Amino acid sequence: MAEAAERPRSRLIFILPGLVFLVLAGLFAVQLFSGRNPAELPSVLINKPVPTFSLAPLEGLVADGKPVPGFSNEDLKGSITxxxxxASWCGPCRQEHPLLVxxxxxxxxxxxxxNQRDNPDNARRFLGALGNPYxxxxxxxxxxxxxxxxxxxxPETFIVGPDGTIRHKHIGPLTPENFGAFKEKLRTVAAK
Known part of the structure; x- marks a missing residue:
């Protein structure tokens, strides 16, 4: 009798991992073929005011003979930004830089x-070599x-409306392939 009870349990031990694998594979397949762009992760900040912050300038960075300022959340009001x-150590940042220029x-x-978690000298050299769009x-x-x-x-890039509200978040580098869609988002914000 005990042997008969053991048989279903031993089958379950072999079947259960296979079932778990099939369920996980199904979930991955649904996500993979859902048509969603992984670079467009939802953000709870969309249509919300930018966070409160104040960032010091990159010391020694000059444009047109004047120091380039730092900025705060208050500076993001009044125009589309x-x-x-x-960061200078970010390879994709280097690739997207000409599009920002x-x-x-x-x-x-x-x-x-x-400029996130960067060496200031390297950041200045990066902008000196590639141009400063900022x-x-x-x-x-x-x-x-x-x-x-x-x-x-x-890199990550945000579009902030004139009211200081985050309107769009782009994860990853801007590329020639996605730049048209990004500019369309800018036009949409400008039209509001």
């Missing part, structure tokens, strides 16, 4: 940067402000 979180040529858009650069040495923005890693 693109906030780019970057191009974007900064549009007088209707203000581009600012949060009207302001705030230094976030310990990443605290970036965490408040919900940043997972660099």
């Amino acid at each position: 693109v906030v780019n979180v970057w 191009d974007l900064a040529k549009d007088p209707s858009i203000r581009v600012v940067g949060i 009207a302001a650069v705030g230094v976030d040495p310990n990443g605290r402000a970036s965490i408040d923005w919900g940043v997972y890693g660099v």
